[in-house]
Each structure stands twice: as C-alpha cells, then as structure tokens.
Amino acid sequence: MSASNPAAAPTAAMPHLDRATTVLQVRGLHKSFKQRQVLTALDWNVPAGRVVGLLGRNGAGKTTLLRCLLGLSPIDGGAIELFGQPMLEPGGERMHRIGFVPQTFDLFPWMKVRAYLDFTAAFYARWDTALVERLLSDWELDAKQKIGELSQGQRQKLAIVRAIAPDPDLLVLDEPVASLDPQARRAFMGELVALMRAPGKTVIFSTHITADLERADADIALLRDGRIQFTRPLAELRDRMKRVVLQRTGGWPHAPVVAGALKTHVQGELATLLVEDPSIDSLHALAAREDAQVRIETPTLEDLFVELA
Amino acid sequence: MKVCWQLWLQLFRRMPTLVVLSALFAAGAVFFASQWLRGEARMGVPAAMLFVGATWIWHVGQGMNLRGLCVAESFLLPGFRRRLLEYGAVDAAIWVLLPLVLVMLLKLPHVALIACGLLLMTALGLLMGCNPRVGMWVWPMFIVLGWVPALAAQLLRDAVDSTLTPLLMLAVAALLLKLGITPLLRIEDRETGRSPMESTGLERGQLRGAPGEPTRMGIFGKRIGALYDQTSQRAMQRALRAYKSRPDFSRRMVLVRRLLLPHDNPEAIVLRIALVAVFVCFYFFAVMHRQRFQPAIIGAYAVMLSVSRFPQLNLGLTRMRPNMADLYLTLAPETRAEYQKTISDALLVLIPISTLSALVYTSLGAVLVHALDPWHMLLVAAIVAASASMAALALHLIGPEGKSGRTIVNIVVLLGVMAAYWGGYWLVGEFGYLAGGGVLALITLSFGFGAWFAAQREYQQRAPRFDAPII
Numbered sequence: 001m002s003a004s005n006p007a008a009a010p011t012a013a014m015p016h017l018d019r020a021t022t023v024l025q026v027r028g029l030h031k032s033f034k035q036r037q038v039l040t041a042l043d044w045n046v047p048a049g050r051v052v053g054l055l056g057r058n059g060a061g062k063t064t065l066l067r068c069l070l071g072l073s074p075i076d077g078g079a080i081e082l083f084g085q086p087m088l089e090p091g092g093e094r095m096h097r098i099g100f101v102p103q104t105f106d107l108f109p110w111m112k113v114r115a116y117l118d119f120t121a122a123f124y125a126r127w128d129t130a131l132v133e134r135l136l137s138d139w140e141l142d143a144k145q146k147i148g149e150l151s152q153g154q155r156q157k158l159a160i161v162r163a164i165a166p167d168p169d170l171l172v173l174d175e176p177v178a179s180l181d182p183q184a185r186r187a188f189m190g191e192l193v194a195l196m197r198a199p200g201k202t203v204i205f206s207t208h209i210t211a212d213l214e215r216a217d218a219d220i221a222l223l224r225d226g227r228i229q230f231t232r233p234l235a236e237l238r239d240r241m242k243r244v245v246l247q248r249t250g251g252w253p254h255a256p257v258v259a260g261a262l263k264t265h266v267q268g269e270l271a272t273l274l275v276e277d278p279s280i281d282s283l284h285a286l287a288a289r290e291d292a293q294v295r296i297e298t299p300t301l302e303d304l305f306v307e308l309a
Numbered sequence: 310m311k312v313c314w315q316l317w318l319q320l321f322r323r324m325p326t327l328v329v330l331s332a333l334f335a336a337g338a339v340f341f342a343s344q345w346l347r348g349e350a351r352m353g354v355p356a357a358m359l360f361v362g363a364t365w366i367w368h369v370g371q372g373m374n375l376r377g378l379c380v381a382e383s384f385l386l387p388g389f390r391r392r393l394l395e396y397g398a399v400d401a402a403i404w405v406l407l408p409l410v411l412v413m414l415l416k417l418p419h420v421a422l423i424a425c426g427l428l429l430m431t432a433l434g435l436l437m438g439c440n441p442r443v444g445m446w447v448w449p450m451f452i453v454l455g456w457v458p459a460l461a462a463q464l465l466r467d468a469v470d471s472t473l474t475p476l477l478m479l480a481v482a483a484l485l486l487k488l489g490i491t492p493l494l495r496i497e498d499r500e501t502g503r504s505p506m507e508s509t510g511l512e513r514g515q516l517r518g519a520p521g522e523p524t525r526m527g528i529f530g531k532r533i534g535a536l537y538d539q540t541s542q543r544a545m546q547r548a549l550r551a552y553k554s555r556p557d558f559s560r561r562m563v564l565v566r567r568l569l570l571p572h573d574n575p576e577a578i579v580l581r582i583a584l585v586a587v588f589v590c591f592y593f594f595a596v597m598h599r600q601r602f603q604p605a606i607i608g609a610y611a612v613m614l615s616v617s618r619f620p621q622l623n624l625g626l627t628r629m630r631p632n633m634a635d636l637y638l639t640l641a642p643e644t645r646a647e648y649q650k651t652i653s654d655a656l657l658v659l660i661p662i663s664t665l666s667a668l669v670y671t672s673l674g675a676v677l678v679h680a681l682d683p684w685h686m687l688l689v690a691a692i693v694a695a696s697a698s699m700a701a702l703a704l705h706l707i708g709p710e711g712k713s714g715r716t717i718v719n720i721v722v723l724l725g726v727m728a729a730y731w732g733g734y735w736l737v738g739e740f741g742y743l744a745g746g747g748v749l750a751l752i753t754l755s756f757g758f759g760a761w762f763a764a765q766r767e768y769q770q771r772a773p774r775f776d777a778p779i780i
Contacts, residue, residue: 070385071384071496072385072496073381073498074496074497074498089496090384090389091384095385096387098385100382100385110323110377115322119319122314124386
C-alpha cells in the first residue's frame with residue numbers, strides 16, 4: 001500500500017536563489033508534439049553560478065525542455081528569457097556564452113574531428129585551444145578520425161569538448177554522461193567542477209546518475225507532469241527531507257498520518273514515509289500513540305528521486 | 310574571414326568531385342575566353358556556357374552543403390545566420406562581381422543582363438542543392454518552352470533587348486533564393502525517423518540525406534508518408550493475425566517481409582505505382598511536342614525505374630544492421646546460415662514486385678505514346694525486368710558497402726538494363742516472339758538466376774553482422 005501527495009511536493013525555492021542574478025527565466029511554457037502535451041505552464045528560474053541537475057523519469061520532457069530553452073525546438077506558448085533577453089530564436093551575442101551537449105551527437109558524420117573543432121572555433125570569440133588539445137589527448141580522441149567513425153561514447157566526449165572550449169557562462173548538457181565509461185565520466189565531472197570554479201558559471205544538466213549530482217553538489221530540479229516541481233540545493237533537500245520508518249507489531253490497518261508527508265508506503269509491520277521538515281516530537285508522540293517504534297533516516301538522492309519523480 | 314574560410318572548406322571536404330568538376334568547367338571557360346580574346350569570335354559562346362555550367366555546379370554543391378550544415382544545433386553557433394550571409398556575399402563577389410568587372414573592362418554589351426543572369430544561375434544552383442523538391446518545379450518552365458521552340462527563340466531575342474528583363478531575372482533570383490534558403494533557416498522539431506528500407510516512390514528526385522541530417526518534408530510529402538505508414542500498419546496487423554491463427558513457415562516469412570520491407574505490401578505497391586504513374590504522365594505531357602518516341606527507350610526507362618528500388622537495399626540493410634540483432638533473437642535460428650537464408654528469401658519478393666512495376670510502367674508508356682506494338686515492349690520488359698531484378702538484388706545483397714562501390718554497381722546495373730532492353734527489343738523484332746523472346750529469356754534469365762543463386766550462396770556463408778555501420 002502506498003500513497004503519494006503530489007500537492008505537497010516541495011515547491012519553495014531557496015531564498016538565496018532569488019537574490020542571485022537570474023540566467024534563465026521561464027514563464028508558462030507550453031510544448032506539445034501533435035496531441036501529446038509534454039510541458040504544461042512550466043515556470044522555472046535558474047540563478048547564475050549554480051549547477052542545476054534536472055531530474056525526471058523517462059519521457060518526462062527533459063530533452064524537450066532543454067531544447068526549448070535554447071530555441072532548438074519551437075514552443076507553443078509562454079516566454080523564455082536567457083541572459084535577460086527573450087529567447088525567440090538562438091541568436092545574438094549571448095550565443096558566445098552558451099555551450100550545449102545534445103543527448104545524442106549524430107551531426108556532421110563526414111567531418112573529421114579536427115575539422116569539426118576548427119569549424120566551430122571560427123565562430124567563437126573565446127576558444128581555449130590548450131584545453132581542447134589536452135582533452136583530445138586525455139580522452140584519446142583521434143583528431144584525424146571522421147565523426148561518423150566514432151563510437152557513441154567518443155562522440156559524446158567530442159560534444160563535451162566542443163561545448164566547454166568556448167568557456168561558456170551557461171553550459172546545458174542533456175544526459176552528457178549516459179554513454180561514457182566510468183573513467184571518462186569521472187574526468188568529465190572533474191572538468192565540470194573546474195569550470196564551475198570561475199565566478200558566474202552556470203550548468204544545467206539532465207542525468208539519471210544521481211551520484212554525479214551529489215559529486216557536483218548540484219541544485220536539484222524535478223520535472224514531473226510537464227512542470228518543474230521544485231528547484232532546491234541538494235544540501236537543503238537532505239536537511240529537510242527525511243525518511244521516517246514506523247514499525248508496529250500486527251501491521252497498519254491504515255496509513256499513519258504525518259504532517260509534511262509527501263509519500264507513504266505501508267508493507268506489513270513497516271510504514272515508510274517521506275516527510276518534509278518532520279517534527280521529531282510529533283513523530284515520537286505518534287509512535288507512542290500507535291505503539292510503534294520510529295526510525296528517522298536521511299534518504300539518498302536516488303531514494304528521493306524514486307519517491308518523488 | 311575565419312568563418313568564411315571554414316564554410317568554403319566544407320564544400321571541398323564533403324564534395325571534392327563536384328569541386329573538381331566545377332573547376333574543370335571554369336578552366337574550360339578560361340581557355341575558350343582566352344581564345345575569344347585573341348579574336349576567335351565563335352569561342353565566346355562556349356566560354357560563357359562553360360562558366361554558367363561551373364557556376365551552376367558549384368552552387369548546387371553549396372546548396373547540398375548548406376542542407377547538411379543547417380541543423381538546429383548549428384544555430385547555437387554565434388552569429389550563424391549573419392556569417393552565412395557574409396559567406397554568401399563573398400561567394401557572390403567571386404562568382405558574380407568578379408566576372409562582371411571583367412565584362413565591364415572588356416566593354417561588353419548587356420552588362421545588367423549578364424549580372425542578373427549570373428545571379429539567377431547562382432540562385433538556381435543553390436535552390437537545386439538546398440531544396441531539390443522545389444528545384445524540380447523549375448523544369449516545367451523549360452519544358453513548356455520546349456513545346457514551342459520558335460516562340461521561345463523569339464522570347465529570348467525580345468528579352469535580350471528589353472530593359473525589364475534584368476529586373477525580372479533579379480526578382481526570380483530573389484524568389485529562388487527565398488524558396489531554397491528559408492526552409493533551411495527555420496528551426497523545427499525533428500521528424501520521426503523512417504526505416505531505411507522504406508520506398509515511397511517520392512525520393513527519386515531527391516538526394517538521400519546524410520545520417521543526422523533532418524528530413525525536410527513538405528505537406529504533400531508528410532501526407533503521402535502518413536498514407537504509407539497506414540498501409541504498413543494494416544499489412545503488419547494482417548500478417549500478425551494470420552500468423553497467430555496458423556503459425557507456419559510461409560506466414561512467418563510474410564511477417565519478416567512486413568518488418569524488413571514496410572512499403573512492399575499490396576496497398577503500398579498500388580500507391581507507389583499510382584504515384585510513379587502521375588510523374589510518368591507528367592513527363593509524357595511535357596514531351597508531347599516530340600513527334601516520335603522510341604519504344605525501346607520508353608521500355609528501358611520503365612525497367613530502369615523499377616530496378617531503381619534496389620540500390621536502397623544495400624544502404625538500407627547496412628543502416629539497419631544494429632536493429633537486425635533484435636530480429637535475429639526473435640527468429641532464434643538454429644544456425645547463422647538459416648538466419649541469412651531467411652533474410653535473403655524474404656527479400657526475394659522484391660523480384661516479382663519490381664517485374665510487375667516494370668510491366669505497369671511499360672504499359673502506361675505504351676498507352677501514352679500509342680505504341681504500335683505494345684506486346685513487343687511488354688514481352689521484352691517482362692524478361693529483362695525479371696532478370697535485371699535478380700541480378701540487381703544479387704549485386705546489392707553481397708555488393709560493396711562503400712559509396713564509390715555502390716555507385717559503380719548502380720551504374721553497371723543501369724547500363725546493363727539499357728543494353729539488355731535495347732538488344733532484346735531488336736532480337737524480338739528480328740526473330741519474332743518465340744525465337745527472339747526465347748533467346749533473350751535464355752540469355753538474360755540464365756544470367757539473372759546464376760547471379761542470384763551465387764549471391765544467395767555467398768550471403769548464406771557470411772556471418773550475420775549487427776555492428777553499426779561506419780558512415
């Protein structure tokens with residue numbers, strides 16, 4: 001027996017996020033494919049200088065959202081502002097400040113790696129050639145190889161190199177590590193953390209590998225039902241979200257009611273609840289009343305994702 | 310200038326043959342122009358024609374290159390549109406302004422006309438490269454002029470003298486540029502992927518896009534695509550129902566065919582024939598002004614049209630390789646050879662389909678030109694189409710995977726079809742239906758069967774491949 005309370009999903013943003021400069025502002029975004037509504041009246045603010053991990057189940061619309069943000073997919077309604085300017089289409093000087101890694105890189109298969117990077121570099125005001133050379137060497141990418149001959153993982157590496165070489169202020173990555181081996185994933189996260197050391201850099205990336213988000217100490221944004229349900233720093237989520245386990249001999253005839261419970265799951269003697277800002281005293285009182293034992297745990301991000309997404 | 314240089318390099322990297330061809334035309338133009346400057350008056354026309362040819366080829370290449378570059382992600386490059394415009398200005402300076410300066414230095418007449426003509430040719434080339442579908446609609450104008458050559462010549466003479474002609478050419482050039490480039494600069498959601506083995510009959514005038522290149526279909530193309538999809542779905546449902554009611558080998562084979570060749574079910578075949586018939590009717594309508602038709606050419610063209618389905622097979626099977634592993638596991642064959650045999654047997658259905666299509670197209674041609682001896686055309690078409698289909702299927706089943714190898718195979722098949730049809734037509738004409746037809750059947754069908762059985766044996770001996778192709 002389990003029950004969720006979507007209305008009670010954490011929606012508040014951290015106060016410090018509002019104070020920061022906003023890189024991205026989305027208001028009432030609608031997007032549908034034929035009859036299927038993917039994004040519904042989506043609102044979202046992303047402040048500068050943060051790593052934001054976009055979480056959502058398969059088909060939640062993460063890729064669509066990221067492509068809409070960059071103007072790569074036409075929107076049906078709403079407004080998007082990037083660096084304070086409306087994002088009607090990708091253009092303007094701000095494009096020098098944006099890097100993007102698509103989910104699958106299947107472009108320009110006829111180009112060689114070096115030619116592709118030279119071609120791309122020609123457009124940018126800033127291009128870190130030393131970084132490119134280092135990453136090509138570290139990640140064992142052959143500059144003379146055609147893109148069409150690269151494996152999916154190698155293409156992903158190339159897309160990452162291309163995206164971070166212009167030293168972007170906003171880096172948007174759509175499941176960048178999905179095709180990478182553990183070594184490459186770790187190296188990529190290292191580069192990402194190094195990039196984030198510079199002031200004012202913002203990263204938005206969608207992933208299912210929650211350990212990477214924990215490593216980057218990211219803010220977590222949850223996309224569900226076509227909306228961003230919340231954007232919160234990971235530390236705050238950890239602080240405020242607790243897993244409450246109540247054990248009662250003879251089982252639970254009905255699920256225990258706890259203030260701030262987002263999800264309740266009852267199985268046999270155990271009632272497991274995901275609770276926001278639990279009141280420890282109330283929980284102990286409940287346990288005493290129901291003749292149960294109570295245990296309060298800090299859930300992992302993966303646990304939170306499984307419960308909330 | 311860095312961006313212009315990079316954009317310019319793309320054409321050399323992607324289509325070197327086209328660049329060489331254009332350069333040869335340009336070199337020829339320079340040679341004839343030098344002769345003309347030395348006083349050989351008649352050399353002026355070939356010089357101009359060759360330069361126009363070079364311009365056209367170069368810009369067809371540029372259009373094709375643009376098609377590949379203008380994907381949604383490219384618009385994230387800073388100032389991508391502006392850079393393209395700058396590159397266009399540089400290109401116009403090389404191909405329009407520079408020759409124009411030469412024309413002015415030589416004090417040639419009709420400067421405005423030449424300038425606008427060069428611009429028009431540039432725009433036409435770009436349109437044909439960027440948007441071949443729209444490019445096809447340019448030809449009807451030439452076709453209509455072909456009906457009335459005297460009027461066309463008169464129009465040309467008057468146009469040369471008219472002061473409005475350059476303006477008209479300028480307007481047409483602007484329209485062609487808009488039609489060619491505007492769709493490329495639009496950011497749209499990607500169309501859903503299609504099976505590489507689909508055959509709608511609409512692609513013959515188009516260039517097959519590189520993997521990753523977005524498919525750009527107009528409203529008509531989308532509607533037709535949806536119709537084909539419906540036929541495929543219905544055919545698959547029918548095959549599934551039949552297999553569930555009585556699972557046997559032949560019904561299982563039908564299921565495999567429905568999966569491998571989604572557009573080779575009866576409804577889709579009728580739709581394809583109807584579509585091709587519309588194009589064929591249009592073609593005959595266009596060339597009606599000709600007084601004489603060669604039945605051998607019409608028949609050969611019909612057979613060529615029907616076997617033009619096979620080159621897709623090689624490419625399609627290669628691109629489908631990673632997905633074929635799923636089919637392999639589903640079929641769960643005892644041996645790898647059994648699986649290979651299943652695939653080759655499934656593809657065998659293309660031979661009767663191709664032969665039937667050739668017969669329908671030949672009949673249509675015979676009716677449209679009021680052929681004196683349609684049975685003669687049909688008999689030869691039946692024999693040649695059957696044998697050519699077997700040979701083409703054999704060659705593409707085990708043939709080379711590389712682009713150059715495939716092109717050579719295609720040329721060999723097409724030349725072989727033409728030669729076989731013309732030879733066969735003569736043979737039947739000379740020695741009658743029985744003797745001539747018998748000899749033709751003996752030669753061509755034995756060749757076709759031989760090629761097919763050899764290819765099938767070779768294919769069955771090969772290990773199935775499921776690795777992703779190197780593009």
